[in-house]
Structures are given as C-alpha cells and as structure tokens.
Amino acid sequence: MKYLFISLFLLSSCQDYNSNSGDKGRYGPIELNESDPNFRKAYFIIQDRCVSCHDHKHDKWADFTSNSEWVAEGLVISGQPGTSELIDRIVNTGKVSSDMPPGGSALSDAEYNHLVKWVTEFQ
Amino acid sequence: MKIIFLLLTFISFHAHSYSNFIGHGYTSCLNCHYNPFGGGPLNDYGRVVSATAIGSTALYPKSVDEEKLAYMSGFLFRKPTQNWLRTQINYRGFRVVRNPGSSQNEEAKWINMQLDGRIILKFGENDKFVSVLNYGYAPLPREVPKGTKSSEWRSREHYIGYRFTPKFGLYAGLMDKVFGIKVIEHIAFSRVSPQATQNDQVHALTAHVLGEKWELGVQGFAGNLSQSSDLRMKGASMMLEKTVYDIHRVGASVMKSENDYLKLLSYSTHARLNLKEGSSILGEIGQTNKKTGNGSDDTTARFALLQTYLRPWRGTYFLSNIEYFNRDINQDDYTVRWGPGIQYFLSQRLELRGDLYNTRSFSPNSSTRDSWMYLLQTHIWF
Numbered sequence: 001m002k003y004l005f006i007s008l009f010l011l012s013s014c015q016d017y018n019s020n021s022g023d024k025g026r027y028g029p030i031e032l033n034e035s036d037p038n039f040r041k042a043y044f045i046i047q048d049r050c051v052s053c054h055d056h057k058h059d060k061w062a063d064f065t066s067n068s069e070w071v072a073e074g075l076v077i078s079g080q081p082g083t084s085e086l087i088d089r090i091v092n093t094g095k096v097s098s099d100m101p102p103g104g105s106a107l108s109d110a111e112y113n114h115l116v117k118w119v120t121e122f123q
Numbered sequence: 124m125k126i127i128f129l130l131l132t133f134i135s136f137h138a139h140s141y142s143n144f145i146g147h148g149y150t151s152c153l154n155c156h157y158n159p160f161g162g163g164p165l166n167d168y169g170r171v172v173s174a175t176a177i178g179s180t181a182l183y184p185k186s187v188d189e190e191k192l193a194y195m196s197g198f199l200f201r202k203p204t205q206n207w208l209r210t211q212i213n214y215r216g217f218r219v220v221r222n223p224g225s226s227q228n229e230e231a232k233w234i235n236m237q238l239d240g241r242i243i244l245k246f247g248e249n250d251k252f253v254s255v256l257n258y259g260y261a262p263l264p265r266e267v268p269k270g271t272k273s274s275e276w277r278s279r280e281h282y283i284g285y286r287f288t289p290k291f292g293l294y295a296g297l298m299d300k301v302f303g304i305k306v307i308e309h310i311a312f313s314r315v316s317p318q319a320t321q322n323d324q325v326h327a328l329t330a331h332v333l334g335e336k337w338e339l340g341v342q343g344f345a346g347n348l349s350q351s352s353d354l355r356m357k358g359a360s361m362m363l364e365k366t367v368y369d370i371h372r373v374g375a376s377v378m379k380s381e382n383d384y385l386k387l388l389s390y391s392t393h394a395r396l397n398l399k400e401g402s403s404i405l406g407e408i409g410q411t412n413k414k415t416g417n418g419s420d421d422t423t424a425r426f427a428l429l430q431t432y433l434r435p436w437r438g439t440y441f442l443s444n445i446e447y448f449n450r451d452i453n454q455d456d457y458t459v460r461w462g463p464g465i466q467y468f469l470s471q472r473l474e475l476r477g478d479l480y481n482t483r484s485f486s487p488n489s490s491t492r493d494s495w496m497y498l499l500q501t502h503i504w505f
C-alpha cells in the first residue's frame with residue numbers, strides 16, 4: 001500500500017495551465033514590424049487586455065505585429081475609430097453590444113484613449 | 124455527547140477552506156484541515172464540525188441526535204475503522220448566467236468546477252505525519268487558447284507534512300501559495316492580482332508555526348514543475364496572523380515571485396472578525412507590483428475585499444461581497460464588483476449557494492454599464 005501511494009504521488013500529474021501560461025506571448029521579447037509610433041503601446045494594451053481570449057480561441061491577435069494585419073482582418077478602419085470594430089466593442093463606448101473585456105475590469109481611460117488615438121492617426 | 128467531546132478533543136487537531144468559519148471560533152485552518160492554511164481535505168475533526176455545527180438538521184428525523192451526526196460524518200457515512208487512512212470525494216458544480224435577461228448577450232452554462240478524489244495517509248500521535256493526494260477533474264479556464272493540450276484530470280495538490288511539535292510543522296509538495304485570505308471565489312481580485320487562484324498551485328516547502336496568539340507561514344516555491352521552466356513562478360511568501368481580543372484575527376502577507384517574463388511583488392493586510400454565532404466579516408487590502416520582461420508594464424495594482432457572513436440560524440449564511448480593483452494606482456480608473464449571496468448547508472455533505480455579482484468600471488469622466496452575473500452552486504462531499 002505504501003509503495004502504491006508513493007508511486008501515485010510521484011506519477012500524479014499537475015495541471016500545467018495557470019495564470020502564467022501565456023506569459024511568454026504577453027511579456028516575452030517581441031519584434032514589431034511597424035514604424036507607426038502609436039503602434040507599440042497599442043500592441044501592449046491589446047496583449048495585456050485582449051489576447052488572453054483573442055488568441056487562438058477566437059482569433060490570433062497575439063501574432064498581429066503591424067497595422068496592416070488589423071486592417072486586413074477588418075477590425076480597424078484607418079482613421080475611423082468610430083466604425084472600427086476593435087474600438088466599437090470596447091466597453092468604454094457604452095453601447096449595448098459593447099462588452100469587452102467581459103467579466104474583468106474595463107480598459108482605463110488612458111488605455112482606451114490611446115487605442116482611439118492609434119486608429120485616428122493610423123499610418 | 125461524551126463521544127462528540129472525545130472526537131473533538133482527541134482526534135487530530137489539525138478542515139474545506141472557509142475562512143469565515145472564524146465566526147464559529149476557529150481562528151486557525153489547522154483545526155479542521157490537513158493543510159494548515161486551509162483548502163483541500165477536511166480532517167476528522169473538521170468533518171465532525173461540519174456535521175454538528177455547520178450543516179442544518181432539517182433533513183433528519185428528531186431521533187438523529189448530534190452524536191449520530193458525528194458518527195455519520197466519516198467517509199460513506201461510517202465511522203472510520205482504522206486511524207491511518209482517510210478517503211474523500213468532493214464535487215462542486217454551478218450554473219453561471221452572465222448578462223441575465225439580455226436578449227443579445229445572455230450566456231448560461233453549467234460548469235463542473237471540481238471533482239476530486241482524496242487519499243490521506245496519516246500516522247503518529249495527532250496525525251504527526253500526513254501525506255495528502257488530491258486528484259481529480261477541473262475544467263480549463265474559459266480564456267485558455269483553443270487547442271491547448273492540458274489535461275483536465277490532474278493532481279490538485281499532493282504533499283507530505285510532518286509536525287515536529289504541535290506548534291511546528293513542515294510541508295513539501297504541490298500546494299496553494301500562502302498568501303492572504305483564501306476565499307473560495309477564485310475570480311476575486313484579491314486572488315487574481317497576486318496570482319493565487321485555484322490553478323496557481325506551486326511545488327513548495329512550507330513551514331507552519333502556531334503560537335499561543337499568532338500563526339506564521341513561510342513558503343519557498345519553485346513554481347509548477349509541470350510547466351516549462353521559463354514559465355515557472357519561483358519565489359517566496361510569508362503570512363503572519365495575530366489573534367486579537369481572543370476571537371479575531373489580523374494578518375499581513377508578502378509574496379515575491381518571478382519567471383523569465385514577469386516579476387511580481389504582492390503585499391496585503393487582512394482581518395477576519397468573529398461576530399459570534401457563526402457570523403463574521405472578512406476584509407483584505409493589498410497591492411501587486413508587476414514588472415514585465417519586455418518593458419510593457421511596470422505598474423502597481425491595488426485590490427480590496429470585504430465580505431460579510433451573517434448566520435441567522437444553523438446551516439444558513441447571508442453573504443455580501445464587495446471588491447475593489449485599480450489596475451494602476453497612478454491612474455484614477457477602478458472597478459467595483461459587489462453583490463449579495465446565500466449559502467445553505469442543507470445537511471452535512473451538501474452545500475447549496477447562490478451569488479449575484481454586479482461589476483462596473485469607473486474612470487474620471489465616465490463609467491461602464493452595469494454587468495450582471497449570477498451563480499447557483501452545488502457542493503457535495505463524501
């Protein structure tokens with residue numbers, strides 16, 4: 001019995017998914033293919049606030065390292081934050097269908113304003 | 124009555140982690156749990172307490188007295204026939220409804236949150252040596268990337284513990300981090316911010332010291348060894364609690380941890396107040412400094428928690444929960460989550476619970492709409 005338990009103890013597997021599973025993608029070194037000065041900060045806001053769900057599950061936002069990828073995906077319309085889905089779905093806009101991110105804390109004014117600035121001044 | 128007294132007195136003083144049970148006079152988790160910091164399997168004493176002080180007797184005929192309830196508190200309703208092996212089965216599931224009533228956004232589902240089989244080996248006087256294996260099912264979080272190959276059947280915790288004296292013990296293995304008030308709401312900001320949620324167990328060495336009027340935990344951890352080494356959060360934590368006015372507890376915690384991409388420093392202070400007759404108030408306030416390896420973040424978040432548990436009669440607790448979270452203390456944005464709840468221990472081994480949550484974020488010039496969610500929970504253990 002003792003040996004059976006010790007074996008179970010040693011062989012038992014642990015859950016390897018926890019709060020840190022996405023750290024490499026979120027906080028690891030990243031090379032951005034974009035010269036737009038607003039992009040880098042926008043990238044990190046999206047990494048921090050959106051990709052925990054919008055990476056693989058619905059989309060691959062973690063891999064978007066340039067403005068053109070956002071446009072190609074139809075999520076951002078250059079110079080038009082009001083009609084860009086990425087901005088439109090953020091909860092700060094106060095629209096009925098705007099519920100992102102769900103459950104947790106909303107984007108701060110500073111985060112939201114930067115995303116709007118990024119899309120408005122899109123290069 | 125004499126038998127209950129004997130059970131309560133001589134069966135290990137070492138209990139499922141409900142920090143609010145300080146309202147029943149239990150300042151230390153060690154009274155009722157094998158893990159001195161709570162959570163995981165109940166010891167024999169904890170099971171008797173659950174049967175004779177926590178659970179309602181509504182389902183039992185009057186002929187079933189407290190002594191019988193105590194006898195029935197063992198695995199499969201039987202008194203253990205030996206002293207060295209304990210087994211337990213634990214299930215928790217709930218229906219969660221987000222945005223109830225919304226024709227566009229209502230989302231409802233049943234989640235089997237936990238199904239655990241537990242084996243405890245214990246030897247020596249007062250369970251001097253314990254070996255705990257807690258294996259079972261837990262779903263991957265909803266934000267897990269699709270295609271992630273991580274088993275939903277796994278060891279929740281496995282550790283061995285040795286108490287050199289009744290006041291000092293060492294524990295080694297996979298276990299929860301020692302930090303703050305271990306509330307069962309794993310979405311609580313006070314658990315998410317310092318990364319001490321239900322999936323954040325670590326391989327650790329933990330020392331537990333129990334004084335006359337205080338309790339200390341010191342833990343060194345090497346992360347979750349099932350993860351790749353760059354992701355493992357390695358670090359240390361410490362929690363000190365002091366008994367005040369004989370029945371309340373105040374405490375403080377600090378935890379430093381890092382992996383190749385992230386450094387966290389969390390600290391908090393908390394209080395657990397005994398309002399007597401099973402009622403209590405729990406409060407915690409703290410901060411987490413987060414530094415990321417790629418320079419994307421160097422901010423300090425602040426969190427606060429206030430929970431009340433009012434027990435009008437045996438088996439029933441009226442709850443209220445208020446939480447505050449500010450992601451960056453240099454910004455004025457913050458989020459508040461609050462709501463009432465009810466917890467009903469219909470009988471020993473059966474807990475029914477309902478919670479309503481309202482979440483809203485505030486900025487200096489705006490606020491979000493109210494976000495509503497409710498949970499209806501069933502918790503069964505054998």
